[in-house]
Amino acid sequence: MSIGHTLLGLLESGPRHGYDLKRAFDEKFGHDRPLHYGQVYSTMSRLLKNGLVEVDGIEPGGGPERKRYAITDAGITDVERWLATPEAPEPYLQSTLYTKVVLALLTHRDAADILDTQRAEHLRLMRILTDRKRRGDLADQLICDHALFHLEADLRWLELTAARLDKLAEAVTK
Amino acid sequence: MTVRGWAKDLAMGVRFAFAGGREGWVRALLTAVGVGLGVALLLLTTAIPSALSARDRRGSDRDDFTYSGKVLSKADDTVIVAQTDTTFRSDDVRGRLLQPEGDKAPLPPGVGTFPAKGEMVVSPALKKLLESGSGKLLRERLPYRISGTIGHAGLIGPAELAYYAGATGLEHQLSSGYVERLDYFGPSPNHQQDGLDPVLILLIMIIFVVLLLPVGVFIAAAVRFGGERRDRRLAALRLVGADGRMARRIAGGEALAGALLGLVLGSVFFLIGRQSAGLLVVRDISVFPSDLNPSPALVALVAVAVPAAAVLVTLFALRGVVIEPLGVVRTAKPPRRRLWWRLLLPLGGLALLYPMVGKGNADGNFNEWMVISGTVLLLVGVTALLPWLVEAVVARLDPGAVSWQLAVRRLQLSSGSAARMVNGIAVAVAGAIALQMLFAGVEHDYVKSTRADLNRAQMEVSLRGDIPLSEAGRRLAGTEGVRHASALALGSAEDKPKNPDNSVEVAVGSCKELGQVARLSSCRDGDIFRIVGAHYDETSPKLLRAGRTLYFDRDYGASGSHPVPWKVPAAGLKTAGPRPDPTGYERGGLLVTPKALPAAATAGFTRKVYVSLDPSVSDAREYARNAAAAMDPLADVYALTSGKVNLQFRSIRTGLFVGATCVLVLIGASLLVSQLEQLRERKKLLSALVAFGTQRRTLSLSVLWQTAIPIALGLLLASAVGLTLGAVLLRMTGETVRVDWASVLSMTGIGAAVVLVVTVLSLPPLLRLMRPDGLRTE
Amino acid sequence: MTPDGSLLVADDLHKAYGPTVALDGAGFSIHPGEVVAVMGPSGSGKSTLLHCLAGIVTPDSGSILYNGREMATMNDAERSALRRSEFGFVFQFGQLVPELTCVENVALPLRLNGTSRKEAERAALTWMERLEVDDLGKKRPGEVSGGQGQRVAVARALVTDPRVLFADEPTGALDSLNGERVMELLTDAARTTNAAVVLVTHEARVAAYSDREIVVRDGKSRDMERVV
Structure with a gap:
């Protein structure tokens, strides 16, 4: 995720102080990983350098956290371009799990076991996410759902693989 | 829509009816069985008139009653037939004694050769009965050797009990009314078949309507079996592009398939039913399978009407239904x-x-x-x-x-x-x-409600033959299951030896037995009574005058008869009051104790025995009938009932x-x-x-x-x-x-x-x- | 109660339908208030396991203890009574009586237990309120959407305050939004009444509403909690 573009987008609704920006970011997007202050300031100085933001004012007392930033026209154009550019779908072709399964088959270990353990682990995470979803607001729900659907996709793959273990074993040990 | 289009859609429906795998077959079969049962019943109903007429025809082909009142003269081609019908438990047995009088004597239908004296030909059903344990009592009554069976042509139904036995000496009984000399078997020109009266015709019409209507209703219901599944299939058809009307016609075709298969099954059911009709006896009536032939016109009508009705009923049933590609919608709230x-x-x-x-x-x-x-x-x-x-x-x-x-x-x-x-x-x-x-x-x-008094007697046995009255009474009274029997000789006396104008009834019996038919104040053997005050008795007052001569004639004025004259005594005719006999008949005329008249006078009299049975003996009637038949094969036994x-x-x-x-x-x-x-x-x-x-x-x-x-x-x-x-x-x-x-x-x-x-x-x-x-x- | 506090324990269950082996030594246990998902590929025997646990089907061998009582020794009437009063059921489809109104459907299990109609329907309405379908009372199942119908079914399963709720693919016929809502309502309601829920599903997102899962494969069960 591009933090720079996210912060720019947040500034579009009006000028903000640095700490204000961090709070807004954490609230809306940073559920798992809150931003460090340092991250905010280094990003902001990069944006300032590129002319995408400008300093709108400084509160008395000094210190970097007292600066108030505002977005420039170039910044608005940049956000627009970013939103309009589709994200490249992740191919997920380098799967550790697949590697593990094949290795287990090659070494004649129980691959079904690996799959079951993995499913249990996935489910454990899914339970946590489900629980959070039930307690959270709409934003929480959407974010958790995103993760849940991805995990579910993994699990579906696991089930499918489990169902095809025999064929796979035949293919890899040939 | 062209006829071809219709036919195409219907044919497609027919294919669908059987193409739905096991499910489809089962449904089509259910419909077919339902329709088949209905069709079988329809066919059976249409066959009944022909069966009944075939039965009637065979019945009249063996008619052996001339209704002429005259006696034919003996010839080469005559046969004497005596009616000896009897009843065994609840079944009627048709019995005839045959005495051919020449080489060209006619044979009754279904009989190949005349049975000799002491032999009989029997119907298959009677043969079976006689050979079974339950027919033992009847066997005693028919002591003839079985020499053959009566063929199909001589029977009105497969379960009919009938026999023809050979006999001699029947010519002496020709005047009794139960014995006839014939030169052919078949309907008598003197006898006109009674037409059914209009009320009976009304009844028959209503019966047909009442029986056939539910069958129609039933067929209509049968073609709608499996409706819900069919709906789903029709929806699927719409999805792949059939229009609403096509779907309806295809549905009609499915019903048509069931109905056609039903026609086939119905014919099979009918044939099975027809075959088993021979084994079935419903209330005395049995039918030969070969008699059950539906008339071709009616069969054609059934074959066309049933499938047509199936299609129409289906189309009618679908009228409140919209078949949509995604399912069948019944018009939301049916009106x-x-x-x-x-x-x-x-x-x-x-x-x-x-x-x-x-x-x-x-x-x-x-x-x-x-x-x-x-x-x-x-x-x-x-x-x-x-x-x-x-x-x-x-x-x-x-x-x-x-x-x-x-x-x-x-x-x-x-x-x-x-x-x-x-x-x-x-x-x-x-x-x-x-x-x-x-x-x-x-x-x-x-x-007809009879006036029989069942408390006094339950059977009336009429004997002809020569058996003395007192012995007849004694023998019946001594039979198992008989409580008592009162025997009377009944006849009449005429006013002239030839061509009489008037006659009076005469009953002969002991004092006790005469008491069954009149009210006597006192009685000794040798007494003669005159019944006074009986209904409908107009001749007694005229004829029973002292000194008047009356004639007893055993042959009822036939040529060569010798009436016995008898003079009403000048004094000593006692009077008696009328009393109904056990059959409910109130007689008039004379009552005579045995000694009061010469035996020759009453020789031609019918001997009647009123028999009272022991209700605890279940076969009492059969024992009494056997006893009567032993005394006289022509004995007429009549069980008294309250209604006829x-x-x-x-x-x-x-x-x-x-x-x-x-x-x-x-x-x-x-x-x-x-x-x-x-x-x-x-x-x-x-x-x-x-x-x-x-x-x-x-x-x-x-x-x-x-x-x-x-x-x-x-x-x-x-x-x-x-x-x-x-x-x-x-x-x-x-x-x-x-x-x-x-x-x-x-x-x-x-x-x-x-x-x-x-x-x-x-x-x-x-x-x-x-x-x-x-x-x-x- | 069995020593370890389980409400329903099954051990070494075997069941075959003709030549088809459905269960081949499966086991199971659940505590009051616990939601256990039974997972596994189709044809693995999960539904048969549920049917055995619920006393609908008698296993060929093995023991099932409910509340310390051996179910195999109960006769049909006793098991029926148990299902009526102590168990609740939600199936994928085909469970609502189409000719009864929704409220009558929900009231049905109570009425089978002999509760008067008025009282049963009052209780039914309370549950329908909790499942947010109280406005459907007078409608028939054919007139409501799949999600609504399933909620009615959940209300019906819960109306007798069952100790164990058996749910066989309860969201199988629903879209994810409706499915999740049904699962939320179902598990919430079960937790508030401290009922155990046996949840047969092949969907991970549905199974994620459980506390733990059991995997059934080829008629054998695997309790993942003890594995991890």
């Missing part, structure tokens, strides 16, 4: 059933019947078409009114217990199909009630019973089929209900209610319509209207029994469906 046009049908029927009120006792010709269409309209009115009634009542029913609630709610949702299921029964019961009422009303015209039924009337009533039984069985079968189908469609639901603990009893009860509620309503309506129709029919025949509650109760009882049987029979599959297998989805 509330309206009463007015439904009432028009029965009212129209009444309007047609009403003008004929009272025609029966005038000279009585009913307009057949008005009778039939009036009755049909009235009965069809039941099928029109019933859905309305069921809907109206069920909508107001309040759910009580769970089983009741399940049933009521289901009925509320589909009162139409519930009503359709019982329509057949309702029509049959309505018709049967009307008929029974008509029967009960006109019964006294056809069932006109034979024609009895066979009509028999027909009704046979038909009503078939119809109810058929409808019961259809109820069962649709019940099972409905259960199968709810397999999943039933399993789910059982899963959460519904008891089998609750579900079984709900199935019972589901059938019982519409049936109860149907029977109620049927009773109302049946009573109305019965009342109108009685008014038509000019009888007073009486409600025969016994028949109303018995017919509704039979209807209710059908429900019970159907419910009981559907329980095992229900219990099987309630097993949790229905929950398995994997």
